[in-house]
Amino acid sequence: MDRNELVNELARRRGFLWPAFELYGGAAGFYDYGPLGAPLKRRIEDIWRQYFVIAEGFAEIEAPTIGVEGIFQASGHLSGFSDPLTGCKECKEVYRADHLIKHIIEVPDALTNEEIYRCMQENEITCPECGGELSSVYEFNLMFKTMIGPGNKMTGYMRPETAQGMFINFPRLLRYFRGALPFAAVQIGKSYRNEISPRQGVIRLREFTQAEAEIFIDPRDKTHPRFDEVKDIRMKFYSQEAQEKGEEEEMSFGEAVERGVVAHQTLAYYVARTYQYLLAVGIDPQKLRFRQHKSDEMAHYAADCWDAEVLLDRLGWIELVGVADRTDYDLKAHTTVSKVNLSVFVNYGQPVKRKKTVVKPDFKALGPMFKSKAKAVGEALRALAPEQLTGEMIQVNVDGETIDIDRSLVSFESVEEEVRGEEVVPHVIEPSFGIDRILYSILDHSYYEDEIDGEKRAVLRFKPQVAPIEVAVLPLMDRSELVGPAKKILEELRSRGMRTDYDTSGSIGRRYRRNDEIGTPYEVTIDYETIEEGTVTIRDRDSMSQVRIARWQVVDKLQALLNGDLLFQDAGDPVRSAKSD
RNA sequence: GCGCCGAUAGUGUAGCGGUUAUCACUAGGCGUUGCCAACGCCUAAACUCGGGUUCGAAUCCCGAUCGGCGCACCA
Secondary structure, eight states, X not given: OOHHHHHHHHHXXXXXXXXXXXXXXXXXXXXXXXXXXXXXXXXXXXXXXXXXXXXXXXXXXXXXXXXXXXXXXXXXXXXXXXXXXXXBTTTOOEEEHHHHTTTTOSOGGGSOHHHHHHHHHHTTXXXXXXXXXXXXXXXXXXXXXXXXXXXXXXXXXEOSOSHHHHHTTHHHHHHHTTTOSSEEEEEEEEEEOOOSXXXXXXXXXXXXXXXXXXXXXXXXXXXXXXXXXXXXXXXXXXXXXXXXXXXXXXXXXXXXXXXXXXXOHHHHHHHHHHHHHHHHHTOOGGGEEEEEOOXXXXXXXXXXXXXXXXXXXXXXXXXXXXXXXXXXXXXHHHHHHHOOOOOEEEEEEXXXXXXXXXXXXXXXXXXXXXXXXXXXXXXXXXXXXXXXXXXXXXXXXXXXXXXXXXXXXXXXXXXXEEEEEEEEOOEEEEEEEEHHHXXXXXXXXXXXXXXXXXXXXEEXXXXXXXXXXXXXXXXXXXXXXXXXXXXXXXXXXXXXXXXXXXXXXXXXHHHHHHHHHTTOOEEEEEOHHHHHHSEEEEEETTTOOEEEEEGGGHHHHHHHHHHTSSOGGGSSXXXXXXXXX
């Protein structure tokens, strides 16, 4: 069994990840998070909140997971997310129908499925593999479609990403942040994509969890005020250039921006925060790299994009996070479809005085002359640049009609106005995290085996901050004189908010193993010395060593250990291993 | 979606037309002054689903579902 199998098997057996709907035969691309998986996921999300909500002052929102049609027209998911397919009736091979007529039609995207099919028939296109006849064109859309309300009045779609919920709330968010850039909204939640063939467990799901931030910035200034905090962090950059050489390049973030490896400070800053976050939840830095999108895989509107990728057993390099500068693409797209202006008025530091020529059409004369067109003529005149206003006759274009106007009907005035700022469509920096993939990667990177007395030991070396069980309370034996004090300690730990487990079954060694396997960092063992001398032992998962401490200190010391404020070897008196007796 | 392969207790497996469906681990109970998957006794637990062939199917055939691999897909 390779590590991938071992991890999956452990995850299933111990209650991290279960294939969904098993009772009814299951469905590919759906997973349940079990009693250990759900808290692990929750803790991964909570640390994300710590980094991308609390530390940055961003606003977390929660939008519906179903969206109306307009959203996805604007986002491009309805057209771009759906592929016209056709299949060979002979060999059953399936093709992208639009690709088959690419050499005939410039923009096959613009055609309906029927038109594509007709085009295929007219040009006698057959199966490229076997020359067989091709079926009619059918749509495969990765969007889950549903109905809103009774009848077919309104079509809804399950969102394929959480991002749109932030974009379409832009006006409200702008107001919430008192009209000033930069600001950001985030969302952690489920997204849905009806994948053609989901595989590889939790890596490609039909229902999955994303954590996304949309950071709205002033496009004219992409520096970041806190860049100094990250500029000395060193990391492996797998830039476009590095990819050509096939070798990652280690450098500091400061250097990366100076050399133009990363487009600008703000993007680099969030790549750095992403890097710190991934390490904090337990991704192995040796199996982590940031890869820049090549120009052909980057969305046409994106200015720069970096993916956090991890190395997983069997699966290779897998994308966990994308951090992109999406420029003003999304806001402009929503403006086009919704007709709502999504810009910000940005004040200049100093108001700028500007000379301006104001055109004043003489409406008293224009009115009788052009009747109902007068207003439009006036607007056209006002819109002209000063240099177009010389000469005896002025030409304007109204509804395709060229109209000559005598200069005397227009007066000019040169005014000096104070310009306090301008309308700007913000650019968007988008870090987008796949939580399920991060969770799986943590399992893979935390898993290790060692051999104790010829016996294999499987351990998940979780960081205490993500461990679903933080402390196991274990009476040495299931006897009432030990169980009583043990339950007392359990209660104290719980009232301190710790995630605990209590176990009396089988031998103590078996219980230690069980907890190693689910990544519990510490175990408290209650023995006869607890009763006689008022002490307990704490066992450290990774070293398997134990210290003995006073009973009354157990809660505080465990808290300190879990917080990383206390080193295990300093926690108490070392216990000689039973083996060496 | 296509092709190839597979599916038996919680996990890993044996079975190859007639068995009370094999074994190990795991899990639960009892005992154990006992500390790194100890030991003894006891217990629970499975043929993915639906059709067909047959006197009789876990076993043979067909289909579905799920999983693995390859192709396609992965804004």
